[in-house]
Amino acid sequence: MLSRLYYGYRILATGSSFALFGIGGLIAGLTLFPLLHSLPGDRKNKERRAQRLVHLMFRFFVRFMECLWVTRVEVTHRERLQSANGVVFIANHPSLLDVVVMIAAIPHTNCIVKQSLFRNPFTRWVIRGAGYIANDDPDKVIDACHERLSRGDNLIIFPEGTRTTPGHPLKLQRGAAHIILRNRPTVVPIRIGCHPTTLTKGTPWYRVSPQRFVLSLNVGLPWDYPVDPSLTESRQVRQLTRAMAHKLNLEQTSNESIRTRTEAINC
Numbered sequence: 001m002l003s004r005l006y007y008g009y010r011i012l013a014t015g016s017s018f019a020l021f022g023i024g025g026l027i028a029g030l031t032l033f034p035l036l037h038s039l040p041g042d043r044k045n046k047e048r049r050a051q052r053l054v055h056l057m058f059r060f061f062v063r064f065m066e067c068l069w070v071t072r073v074e075v076t077h078r079e080r081l082q083s084a085n086g087v088v089f090i091a092n093h094p095s096l097l098d099v100v101v102m103i104a105a106i107p108h109t110n111c112i113v114k115q116s117l118f119r120n121p122f123t124r125w126v127i128r129g130a131g132y133i134a135n136d137d138p139d140k141v142i143d144a145c146h147e148r149l150s151r152g153d154n155l156i157i158f159p160e161g162t163r164t165t166p167g168h169p170l171k172l173q174r175g176a177a178h179i180i181l182r183n184r185p186t187v188v189p190i191r192i193g194c195h196p197t198t199l200t201k202g203t204p205w206y207r208v209s210p211q212r213f214v215l216s217l218n219v220g221l222p223w224d225y226p227v228d229p230s231l232t233e234s235r236q237v238r239q240l241t242r243a244m245a246h247k248l249n250l251e252q253t254s255n256e257s258i259r260t261r262t263e264a265i266n267c
Contacts, residue, residue, distance in 0.1 A: 003210075006210075007208070007210060010069075010070065010208045010209070010210075011206050011208055013065075013068040013069065013070050014070055014205060014206070014208050015205070015206065016068065017061070017064060017065045017068065017070055018205055020061065020064060021061055022122045023122075024057065024061070025057075025122045025123055025126050026121060026122045028053070028057065028125075028126065029122075029123070029124065029125025029126050029129070030125060032053060033050055033053070033125050033126060033129035034125070034129075036049045036050055036053065036129065037050070037129060043131075044151050046129075047129070047130055047131035048108055050126075050129035050130040050131070051108045051109060051110070051130045051131070051153075052107070052108065053130075054103060054126060054130050055103055055104065055106075055107060055108070055109070058100050058101075058103045058104035059104040061100065061104070062100065062101055062104045069212050070208075070212065070213075071097070071198075071212060071213050071214065071215055072212060072213075072214045072215070073101050073104075073214075073215045073216075073217070074214060074215070074216040074217070075105050075216075075217045075219065076216070076217065076218045076219060077218070077219040077220075078105065078219065080188065080219045080220075080221070081105055081106045081107070081219060082107065084106060084107070084154045084188070085152045085154070086149050086150070086151075086152045086153065086154065086185055086186070087154045087155070087185060087186045087187070087188055087222075088149070088154075088155045088157060088179070088180060088183075088185045088186070088187045088188070089102065089106065089109075089154065089155070089156050089157065089187075089188050089189075089190050090157050090158075090159055090176060090187060090188075090189050090190070090244060090248070091156070091157075091158060091189070091190040091191070091192050091217075091248075092158070092160065092164050092170055092191065092192050092248050093158040093160055093162065093163045093164050093192070094163065094164045094166065094192055094193070094194040094197070094200065095163070095192070095194040095198060095199045095200065095215060096163070096199035096200075096205070097199060097215060098158070098163075098192050098215075099111060099156060099158075101192075101215050101217065102156050102190070102192075102217065103156070105217060106154055106156070107154070108152070108153060108154060109153070109154045109155070109156055110130070110131060110132060110133065110148045110153040110154065110155050110156070111132055111133070111155065111156040111157075112132070112133045112134075112135050112141060112145075112155075112156075112157065113127055113132050113133065113134065113135065114134075114135055115134045115135060115136040118134055131148070131153075133145065133148070138175065138178075141175070141179075142178055142179055142182055145179045145182070145183065146179075146182055146183055149183050149185050150183075155179075155185075157175075157176045157179065159172040159173060159175075159176035159177075159241075159244055159245075159248070160172055160173065161173040161175065162201060163200060163201035164200075164201075165200075165201065166197045166200055169245075169249050170245055170248050170249050171245070172241050172244055172245045172248075173241075174237050174238070174241050176241070176244065177236075177237045177238075177240040177241045177244065178237055180225065180240060181227065181233070181236055181237060181240060184227075186222050187222065187223045187225055188219065188220060188221070188222055188223065189220040189223055189247055189248060190217055190218065190219050190220065191217075191218040191220070191248070192215065192216065192217055192218075193214070193215070193216040193218070194213060194214070194215055194216075195213060195214050195216075196209045196210075196211065196213055197209070197213075198213040223247065225240060225243060225244070226239060226240065226243050227239075227240065
């Protein structure tokens with residue numbers, strides 16, 4: 001009986017969190033973001049102010065979910081995020097909340113979002129105000145990423161292009177490699193863990209985990225990624241994509257082994 005009540009509470013708390021996210025985004029988009037845009041400054045300053053506001057809003061949202069006992073967020077080596085400037089963060093994508101917790105943890109971030117979100121009334125004003133990049137045209141995406149990185153924005157990229165399928169090796173698209181090769185930025189891998197598995201691809205929000213889930217961000221060191229100048233551009237892209245897949249899959253295996261040993265000790 002108690003377990004059913006607790007599960008019902010988790011559905012209610014999760015629904016309340018998403019309602020806050022949607023309604024809060026709509027209200028902020030219609031009030032705060034136009035106000036910020038009206039303040040003096042060039043486009044970079046206006047978008048930086050908006051990114052800072054998104055960062056603070058997402059920090060509040062994560063804290064709200066933690067207070068409701070929906071989730072707990074753990075960030076390992078958080079100090080590696082604080083002084084980031086023009087850094088590309090690559091990460092796996094196990095959960096719907098990944099981009100939220102990453103923006104909440106990383107100052108002045110930019111990211112690539114679905115074109116459909118620019119038409120969504122709950123997100124369009126926030127996304128436009130912060131200068132986020134639409135994924136509709138690959139060439140325009142690469143040019144936009146170059147412009148944002150050149151001015152010092154940090155960029156979040158999920159190289160898979162979609163949420164990770166639990167229990168399967170990561171399968172990466174080549175877009176991330178094109179962006180990195182064009183800009184040659186500092187690249188920092190982040191391994192995201194979600195235990196127990198929650199809010200995965202194709203799973204409705206109300207199919208919640210029976211207990212509070214933990215979202216963990218393990219921030220790696222800057223990665224000395226391979227670039228062989230003797231190769232053609234297309235072969236460099238394939239080389240880098242394979243290297244990223246190996247890097248993120250290797251960290252996945254390492255983290256899962258550590259988690260398994262920890263759970264065994266706790267038992």
